[in-house]
Amino acid sequence: MQPNNMAADLKPQDQEAAQKPKPCCVCKDEKSARDECMLFSNAPDPQDACKNLVGQYRSCMATYGFKLA
């Protein structure tokens, strides 16, 4: 039974928002690995050269439900 005040309405939403991760802040290790690889890559197309790390990052994001192009 929830008390009839504004806090009651806020609480469930807050919990939901807190639990749902944001795309900026998940898979940070994969993201930095990818960024470093691209930064230091000498290939003409660094995004292609670092495909495996990009792929790892994509699959990590997919586990959170974020689809990356």
Next chain:
Amino acid sequence: MASPFAKTFRLAEPGLCRRCAALPAGRTFASTSTQNPKREIRSRPTTSAITARIRTQPNTVRQSIAQHGQPFSSSSQRAYKTVEEAKARSRVGPFSWQAGLFFLLAGAGLTVYFRYEKARMARARIAEANKGIGKPLVGGPFHLTDHNGSEFTEQNLKGKYSLVYFGFTHCPDICPEELDKMAGMIDRVKEKNGGNVMKPVFISCDPARDTPEVIRRYLAEFHPEILGMTGSWQEVKDVCKAYRVYFSTPPDVQPGQDYLVDHSIYFYLMDPEGDFVEAIGRNFTVEAAAKVINDHIADWKGKIDRS
């Protein structure tokens, strides 16, 4: 060595002057006694001569000459008459308090100097290495449109240092945070170097939603000097490739389509010749990043266009 002198030898050893230490070892005074005076000066001196040399040379030389008729005599007659005298002399030895103080000051001075030089060399190496092989090949030609509607290419970056940041206006958390940091960095650099040495640039990775007008309004909230720019999808893709920035925006988005714009998060510092200097990551605080930039600007030996 005669044992009475062994102790004095140990005390005197550390204070051995460079010249004495550099002399070829091997010949003791005893063995050179038969050779002529010129040669014996070159051979490695024994304990007594060492301790004698440590004191002011002219004094002992004069003493020696007065006693024996020649400097650094090879006979068993030393400059000191007794063992006690020799010990007393060597106990004071080279370690007077003035020498100690000078040593400390010289050591401190050298440490400070070397630390400064090391830091400067490290920065120079970073800056120079990027002009050769083996370092990030960031930078290159690009063509974009700035938030005032004018054309902007890599040529417009030359003449001043520039700080390039890739982002997009719909970014909820990271871009605002990083742009706040960027504003802080700009102000600190201005403070240290006067205005207009560094041009801050924001390149949008989301050309479909970020028109020049949108970018202009967005950047106004952070710092008036940041120049935003965007281009066609292909132009943005090309500049991201040149700067080795991860770019994931899909090419043909429908209005209202939701998609994630993901990108590498670095500030790219470029020098007045348009060459890459350093990539400043998210782990740098505003002060640390501003310090890095200010140090590079201070190291720059060429001209900076301050218009």
